[in-house]
Amino acid sequence: MTRRIVVAGVVSLYMSVGVEFPVKYASTSSPRWIATGVSGAAGHIARVLKKLGDDVRLCTVVGRDLPGLGITAELRRQGLVGPGIVEGAESSVGVALVSPDGRRMGFPYLTPVNTVSYPMDLLEASAHDADLLVLTNAKFVRDLVGPASLLGIPIAVDVHLISDLDGEYNRPWLEAATVVFCSDERLPDPPEVWVRRLFDRYPRCRLAGVGLGSRGALLATREGTLVRVEAMAPRGVVNTTGAGDALFATFLHFWSETGDPIRSLRLAVVHAGWKLGAFTSLTTSLTPEELSVLDASHLPNTVVGRWDR
Known part of the structure; x- marks a missing residue:
């Protein structure tokens, strides 16, 4: 059965530039490569879910400017244009500097959309009959989290580079979310300790995921x-x-479809690992059938244990 998923957050026009770090000043310099695409957390999440077969309802802000025309054209091509898209004066844009080993330094320019007041009634309309709300931690989404938590629909959030469970900014999402993901990059504790603290601090959270970079995921x-x-x-x-x-x-996608967190995480690691091999991983994704074949041929090592012992 097709899952209905609302994704709220930023969609940006992004340019990735292949460089050598450290970047030294020069009046002009030829990059190793350049690739442009539509991304932003909500944009990328929506594209992945759509390719996997979900009914995705995107709630975002797109400007009336030149980047906005490109964003709208790409979202239309992907089948992601709908009533949840609000028009703003300017669009979010960004640049990522990418080293030869794939590490990136991002420069997201979110100011044009940070001050937009997104209508709660529009989010609520998009959430009608939805199975899941993916509320990214974009600034214009923050005021929507509290009211959205009263809709009775599970909420998922990736709080990215979080370092403090009691930090003021991310608190609304942590208080409301059933599923919380983050990166281990700035965690003050080992991931096993972090998830224990997360469950103790926020009773609504049922699943806690941590991206471990080159070490996989937990x-x-x-x-x-x-x-x-x-x-x-x-x-x-x-x-x-x-x-x-x-x-x-x-x-x-796979957890909401099957309820199996173990297989869902394995497939997620496989898909993310495959996307690392593209200049613009944001613009290419696998179908469920393609991902199943890849998983069978590149079965990653999976260890199941306990965090409560």
Whole structure:
């Protein structure tokens, strides 16, 4: 059965540029490569879910400017244009500098959309009959989280580079979410300790995922299960931009479809690892059938244990 999923957050026009770090000043310099595409956390998550077969309802802000024309054209091509898209004066744009080993330094310019007041009634209309709300931690989504938590629909969030469970900014999402993902990059504790603290602090959270970069990913359930899946990159690593979004979105698709967190995390790691081999991983995704074939041929090491012992 097709799952109905609302995705709220930023969609940006992004340029990825292949460079050598450290970047030294020069009046002009030829990059190793340049690739342009439509991304932003909500844009990438929506594209992955759509390719996997979900009914995706995108709630975002797109400007009336030149980048906005490109964003709208691409969203229309992907079948993601709908009543949840609000017109603004300007669009969000960004640049990612990418090293030869795939590491990236992102420069998201979110100011044009940060001040937009997104209508709650529009989000509520998009959420009609929805199975899941993916509320990214974009600034204009923050005021929607509290009212959305009263709709009775599970909420998922990726809080990305979080370092403080009591931080003021991310608190509304952490208080409302059933599924919480993040990166381990700035965690003050080992991931196993972090998920325990997360469950203790926020009773609504049932599933906690942590992206571990080159070490794969970890997932904990409130019931005590701890899953680790080792990283894989069947096409090599070209650009790590958007890897966390791919991990998060793919997990949500399979978990909402099957309720199996172990298989869902494994498929998410496989999909994210495959996307690392593209110059613009944001613009290419696998279908469920393609992902199943890849999973069978590149089965990553998966370890299941407990975090509550």
